[in-house]
Amino acid sequence: MTGLHERHLAVSPEWLALYYRHPLELTHGEGRHVWDADGNRYLDFFGGILTTMTAHALPEVTKAVSEQAGRLVHSSTLYLNRPMVELAERVGALSGIPDARVFFTTSGTEANDTALLLATAHRGSNQILAMRNSYHGRSFSAVSVTGNRSWSTTSLSPLQTLYVHGGVRTRGPYAELSDERFIEACVADLEDLLGHTRGVAALIAEPVQGVGGFTAPPDGLYAAFREVLDRHGILWISDEVQTGWGRAGDHFWGWQAHASSGPPDILTFAKGIGNGMSIGGVVARADVMNCLDANSISTFGGSPVTMAAGLANLSYLLEHDLQGNARRVGGLLIERLRAVGASSPAVREVRGRGLMIGIELVKPGTDEADPEAAAAVLEAARAGGLLIGKGGGHNTSVLRIAPPLSLTVAEAEEGAEILGEALHAAT
Template sequence: MAEHSELLARHKAVLPAWIGLYYDEPIEIVSGDGRYVTDAEGNRYLDYFAGILTNMLGYQIPEVNEAIRAQLDSGVVHTSTLYLIRKQVELAEQIASLSPIPDAKVFFVNSGTEANEAAMLLTTQKRRSNQLLALRNSYHGRSFGAMAITGNRGWSASSLTPVTTRYVHGGYRLRSPFKDLPDQQFIAACVADLRDVIDTQTSGDVAAMFAEPIQGVGGFATPPDGFFKAMKEVLDEYGILLVSDEVQTGWGRTGEHFWGIEAHGVVPDAMTFAKGLGNGLAIGGVVAGGDLMDSIDAQSISTFGGNPLSTAAAKATLDYVLEKDLQAHAHKTGAMLMDGLRRIADEVPELIDVRGKGLMLAVELGEPQSLAADPGMAGRVMEETRRRGLLVGKGGLYGNVIRMAPPMTLSEDEVEAGLGILAESFSAAARPTT
C-alpha cells in the first residue's frame, strides 16, 4: 500500500480532517473502463457506487467522451450565463420536456447542494416565508442553507440556520413508530403527523416541503408508493410548495419511473437534480414552472452553472440514457440484484432490512431481534468487499447501511459477480475471525 499510504499522509497534511475517506487504508482510483475501476496500486474493482451515483453510465463512454473532446477542441470551456450557450439551451429544452411540471423552466448550477439552495431561494421568495418542512433522516447538501433542511445529525455541522425548519415523518420505516402498520395506514399516520406539525409548530405560511423520493445518504429509505401524493394534498390546503430532490433518484435510476416522485402519482412544484446527469462532470439544477422560476426580481447569474463543457457532457449522457433505455435496463438488473440480496438476507440474519428500487438498493445491518444498529459490521463489509474487488457505499442515520448504486449500464453478468462477492462479504463480516 506504499502508493496509497504516501498520498494519504499528504492528504491529511493539507486537507480538512472532516473530509471522510472510505476504508482503513484509503485508495486512489486512477482509471476506469465500463463498470470497473483500477486503483493506484493496480487493484481492479467492480464499481457498485459510481462515485456516489454520479458516474451514471460508467467509464470510457465513447459518446460522452466525444462530446467533451469536441467542446474542448472548440477552445471554449467557459463563457458564463451572460452569453447564450447553445448546449445549455438544448439541455434545458430536453429536461423541461421530460419533466412532469407544466411550462417548465430550468436553472443550471454545479451540484445538488447548489440546486437545493436555489430551490430554497425560489420557494421562500415566492411564498414570502422563511419556514420550511423537511423529512426526518433527510440529506439535501453540505452548504449552510442545505444543512438547515437536513434531518440527519451526522451531516448537520451547525445548528445555526437561515431558515426555520420543522421535520415530519418520511419513508424510513424500520425505526418508525408506525413501522408495523400496513402501507395505507402508515401513509395516513404520516399525513396526520404532517398536519399536526403544520398546525402546532409553524405559523401556517410555510414556503415549501423538501423531500427525497428515496432518501440517499439516509440509507435509501423508501416510502410506499402514493406517500407523497397524500402529503401534497395537505400541502395544497395551506399553499405549501413541494420540492422533489431528485439528485439521486432522477434519470430513470429507480427503474419504474424516470423521476422518483412519479411513483407517487403527483406533480411537484419544483425538482432539483445533479449527480448522474454529467456522468462525472459537475452539473446540477432546478426545474420548475415558469411562475415559480421567474419569481426572483433581482439580477442573477450562474458563473459556472451550465457551462459549455458540462452541458455538452450532460446532453450526451442524457441522450445515451434515453437511446439505450437505461431506465428499463435498471428495472431489470435492479430486480435481479434485489432478488439476490434477499436471498443473502435469508442466510445472514444480520441483514435486517433490504430496500430500494431499480439500481438504488440498500441493506441495513443490525441485531436481528432488537434491530439495534451495527455500524461495526457495516465497516467490516466495506473492507471485505474492497478486498474481494467490489466497491460499495455506506450511509444511514447510524452508519449501518450498505448502499449499492452501480452505473445504469451494469450487465447481468456483473450483477451475478457482485452478488457473489456480497454473499461472501456479508457472511465474513457477520462472523469476524478476530
C-alpha cells in the same frame, strides 16, 4: 499509510471523509470497473456516489467533452450558450412540470440551495418542512433542512425547519402499520404540525432517501401530502439528485411513484446527468422560477463543456433504455441480495428499487444498528474486488449499492456473490 494519503491529511480538513482503513486512489475506469494505483481492478457498485450513471469512460461522453473543450471551455451565463439551451429544453420536457424553466448549477447542494431560495422568496416565508432522516447537501441552507444527525453539521440555520414523519417505512412510531394506515398517520402528523404554524414555504423531500440508507415511504405518500400542501399554498420540492434519470427503474423520476398528485412545483437534479461532470440544476414552473426581483448569473453553472457531456449522456441513457435495464437487472440483483441476506443474522432488511439498493445491518438477535459491521463489510467487499457505499441515519449501518445503469446480468451476479462472501466473512 501511503505518501498520497499523508499529503491528503496535511492539506485537507479533518472532517473530509475517506473510505477504508487504507484509502484508495482510483486512476482510471471503463464500463462498470475501476482500477487503483496498484493495478487492482474493482467492480464499481457505487459510481462515485451515484454519479457515474451510464459507464466509466463512456466514449460518447468523452468525445463530446473533448470536442467542446477544443472549441470553447467557458463563457458564463452572460452569453447565449447553445448546449445549455438544448439541455434545458430536454430536461424541462422530461421533468413533467408545465411551462418549465431550468437553471443549471454545479452540484446538487447548490441546486437545493437555489430551490430553497425560490420557495422562500415566492412564499415570503423562511419556514420549510423537511423529512426526518433526509439529506440535501452541505451548504448552510441545505444542512439546515437535513434531518440526518451525521450530516447536519450545525444547529445554526437561516431557515426555520420543521421535520415530518414518513421517509422511513420500517422504523419509527408508525412502522408496524399497514401501508394505508402508515400514510394516514403521516398525513395526520402533517396536518397537526401545520395547525401550529403559519405561512410555510415548502416541503423538500427525497422520494428515496439516499444518504439515509435508500429508505422510502409507501408509494402515494407524497400525493397524500400534496393534497394537504395545496390547501395551504405550500410548494413541493422533489429532491431528485439521487433518484432521477431512471435509476429507480419503474419511474424516470422518484416523484412519479406518487404521480396522482402531478409533478412537483420545483424539481432538483444533479449527479448522474453529467456522468462525472459537475452538473446540478433546478426545474420550476415559470411563476416560481421568475419570482426573484433581483439580477443573478452563474459563472460555472451551464458550462459549455459540462452541458455537452450532459446532452451526450442523456442521449445515451434514453437511446439504450437504461431505465429499463435498471428495472430488469436491478430486480435480479435485489432478489439475489435478499437471498444472501436471508442467510445472515446481521441483515435486518434488503430494500430498494431499480439500481438503488440498501442492506441494513444490525447486531444479530436485536434491532440495534451495527455501523461497525457495515464498515467491516465495506472492507471485505473491497478485498473481494467490489466497491460499495454506506449510509443510513446517524448510525451509518446500511450498505448502499448503486452501480452504473448499464450493469449487466453477469456483473450483477458477480457483485452479489462477492457481497455475500463479504457479509459472511465480516459479520
